[in-house]
Amino acid sequence: MKLGDQFRFVRQNMKKNKTRLFMTVLATAMGCAFLIVLASVGFGLQQSIVDNIVGDRLVTGIDIYSKDPSKFKEDTNLYDADIKDLQAIPNVKAVTYRNFIGQWMEPTIDGEPVTGDRTFQVDFQAEERAGFSLSAGRMPQKNNEVILGYNIRQQRDDQGVPSEYKDASEWLNKTIVLNVGYYENGVLKKKPIEAVVAGISAKPTKEWKMDQALYVGVDLLGQVESITGTQRGELPYVEEGSTPEQIEELLKQLPAPGGDRNYIEVQVIAGHANDVKGISEVLREKGYFNHSIADELKQVNLMFLIMKIGLIFVGTIAVIIASIGIFNTMTMAVTERAQDIGIMKAIGAHPSVIRKIFLLESALIGIMGAVIGTIVSYGISFAVNAGLPVLIQTFMEEKVPDGFLFSVIPPYLTALACAIALGVAMLSGYRPALRATRIDVLRALRRDV
Amino acid sequence: MIELANVSHQFIIGKKGKERVVPVLHDIDLKVAKGEIVAIVGRSGSGKSTLLNLMSGYIRPSAGEIKIGGRDVTKLSEGEWADFRLANYGFIFQSFQLIGSMTAYENVELPLVLKGITGAERKQRVMRLMEQIGIAEYGGHYPSELSGGQQQRVSVARSLILEPPIVLADEPSGSLDSENEKTLLTMIQQLNHEMGITFVIITHDEQVASIAHRAIRLQDGKLVHQSDYRQVAAHDEQHRSVAGVDYIRQGGERE
Structure with missing residues (x-):
């Protein structure tokens, strides 16, 4: 018997008792939806907690120290090509780095000197993707825009005790003048570059740490280098009384600007905490020394894994309860159709054909239930994510963090739920189907023996 | 075509531990030749339905051997029997045994569906046969x-759609009036004559038995007479007073 004909038989059979079919599909759909929604809470919490609470740069960042000396004997420094190489690794969201500028440049704002401790050149776009947090202002978008460290207006005394905090955001949108030092004919001269303060970095999470850095973009570094004629704006250490020729000689020893810069504090930011492990392995293969604290977050994920398995287990029980309905329906169907089955067997229907028809029917009930259940659970998930924050805010007067999701349905959860629903439907339909094949022809035909 | 050698059958009835053995058929030896119409007659409880059930494979003999078309079918499994039935038999039942939820067309089509024949060929074969049997106009009707x-004509069409070499009929005219009975019998004779189909018919109807080339009489599970129909009728006439029941004349008593 061809599959198309089997489907036709099943359709005909299903039409005989639509109410019963509807109730059975409804029960299966409810079971399936319950399973998906329940498990989706586990997935939602994991995503929200891992991504929003521990899933920040602290977890997704992988520090690259250097290249493995056993693989790269000559030079273990990281250069432009390495940065590009790192960016090309799958699931990498951004590659950030810090590049020291070789001089402080004595910046001033409104004539007041800015007393930071170092100038970094960073890739602002990569920093933005990596989640560089600001306490005020915005990330630089144009040339000659800079970011100031949160503690840039504080100073330490001789004992290293910081002075009282002065709000750096007062300097927001003001012009900062960078006085770039350079040698001309053996004489140290200053050339000002004007830039705008676009943002102030976030307060360091460790209270003993102070961010007194000045962050500039690659464009400003280019300008500095073109003034000094050295890489990263570095100036030579000049002893007193040196002749212009000696100074010229010292300058020549420094690397030329625009050459292959080497990068420090390189960090690879993974798109997701789950990707960190995989990226770390790729990095190790490629010969980069790296470390990530996500390596130590295995327990958190294990906890969520156990939670999800538990929820799926509880949800599966709902599907199993629904399967009693399928069993009942199929048993009734076999009983009702005993005579038809008997006739078919009498004229030569193979028992396997009968079994297949009934299994197909229970599979179809399972599929219909799973499809409806999935659609409903997506609806419920959407409604919960949209409605629950509003309810919490209204009645509990607590604000739910942005992007916090109570329920997330990953595609593989849907696939798993559908597979469970279908499997349980087939299992519960198997016994009735077997019973159908065992129907006694003579009894079904009500003939004398 | 059909050979039964020393076939016996017994039923075991009663609850476990208190079973009782009821012998139904004893040492039946029977041969049905290709193209023959054979009527099996006998009183109620004589074992004629059991004999047909054994030939159909619905039950297995307790002893003896059954060969159909030279093949020993005694030990076929249920699945093998199903395939064998589909390939070799057409069935006509007393109460038609049409599937109520299927139209006349779908009922006739059923053996082709089971055989896995699809498309235009299936449609063509069903339409042609339904026209031949004169039920083409009822194709869309349900048995009710x-x-x-x-209904009996639909049932005949279903039994013939796969052009089987053998048709087994169990009281084929049992639910028909005399006119329909006559039409059915003519059809059987015609099919036998034109297509050479072998018919084994269970009946206690004189009319039906009269079209048979040979009639077999069963009594208490034993084959007591094998002859052409006229001899059987004469035999029955002789034993009528002894048996006390004129089952052929009265015709109304059912198996």
């Missing part, structure tokens, strides 16, 4: 919308 005669 058809008269007894029409």
